[in-house]
Amino acid sequence: MKTLDLAGIDELYKQPGKLVLDKVLDHVEKHGRAFIGLSPFCVVSSSGPDGAVDVSPRGGEPGFVHVSEDGRTLYLPDRPGNNRLDTIRNLLSGPGRIGLMFMIPGFDDVLRVNGRASATADPDLLAKFVEFGKTPRLVLMVAVEEAFLHCPKAIMRARLWEAQAQVERTALPSGAEMIFDQLNMGKVPVPDEQIIASYREQL
Secondary structure, eight states: OOOOOHHHHHHHSOOOOHHHHHTOBSSOOHHHHHHHHHOSEEEEEEEOTTSOEEEEEEEOSTTOSEEOTTSSEEEEEEOOOOSOOHHHHHHHHSSOEEEEEEEOTTOOOEEEEEEEEEEEOOHHHHGGGOBTTBOOSEEEEEEEEEEEEEOSHHHHHHTTTOGGGOOOGGGSOOHHHHHHHHTTOOSOSSOHHHHHHHHHHTO
């Protein structure tokens, strides 16, 4: 099987149109600000100095990510998770390259932001991000380098928001059951409802 190089790619695809190139901004303007203000979910990508990469979901109430007045900085609070800290370790051990993709339930468009991240545990800033009755451990500050709206084709293909496309949860075992099976640990010792309840307490 022959693999492609960049020259081969250029033979397969047309060059992007002027609008596709021109729509990339160096800050988050009013439409991007409104989009982030309605978004309860984003996907965060990061890379470390050793080439390690990570993609991780982040969620909260709509607008849980804040935008600076000039649109050149995003503030992303870090909520309780599994303490692997893959994203944070990548960002703080390397050049801090980060990509974010914001989504709004019911919207096929997505907003993408790329930049460089640093972290702070400044108490005054953390106090602005109290959610679910909890203060985050730290806030990632993203210096915006690129911000642009992404076309809706992928979400349309996935039919992500269509009720008819929803899959019954019973189609797969619970997350805990799958992990226990992967690790040959036998049966999960507590009911799934109890696990979900514990997650809700940790939000």
